[in-house]
Amino acid sequence: MKLLFIGDIVGRPGRDIVCAEVPRLQAERNIDFIIANAENTAAGAGVTGAICQTLLKTGVDAITLGDHVWDQRGFDHEILDLDCVCRPANLPVACPGRDHLVVEKNGCRLAIFTVLGRSFVGMKAECPFLAADALLKKLNGVANAFFVEAHAEATSEKQALGWFLDGRATAVLGTHTHVTTADCSLLHRKTAFQCDVGMTGSHASVLGREIEPAIARFLDSMPRRCEVATGDVRLSATLVEFDAAGRAQDIERLSLPQSLWNFRVLQPMFPCRMIVYWNPRWSRRNTFIWLRIRTMLRQCPTTVLPNVSILLRAGLSA
């Protein structure tokens, strides 16, 4: 079995690359479970119900959140109706939303939950170690694989949590810093571990935000609005392969650049509202052609006008 975990998705650029790349990635890598952290998807802070639904349509099975969970007004009510979304498990019991999810696919039941770290994280949370321990005990027998997201700032806290859960969790993968760490490993008792999966969004940025105002804030300490950056968009994710007993077999770090075929990349080159493209290899798989065209249409910012260009690129790979 394979699970893919997509690191902190930031703003529209992050959402767009998930919509464009996840269906293809799922098919090409034969992935069973796709989990995504969406706490920064709404203009870089928080998430909305509509964004969750968009991500779920791409093939994402479960959405996790972190310390920005309540940044968007009204999400504390919206989360109640979102079956595939869980808030951090170690928030106070009175907080709305599910503290874990169980997703069943291809005969495997995968339990999913997030714990917030307490070092250098602003939000008040219960002990992540005790919370993870309690949930794993509660879910014992309910699921046969366990995914734990360590949403924390300190690498020491995340490493300690990984070793604490070694042999009980299938994977302990970190988020929150937006910077991918090169420490993918299988711990002694077959738990896949990585301190931070990294960010899905603009990498020509400071943690997904525009560079200039971020520098200025450090120079004069004055508050400034830092918009979500748009350059060099990449999807950061980690792929974990595990056996029927929930023991990790392999862990792989992925960093995918935005496809050349993305509408927002092509639009400046072709002055039109819609680009229909076709690859001869797809002629054998009509459904795939239409899937690609539909993906493009979803990204079209306005109604499709008669000004349509047909872009043929024979032999080019998508």
Ligand SMILES: [Fe+2]
């Ligand atoms: Fe965070």
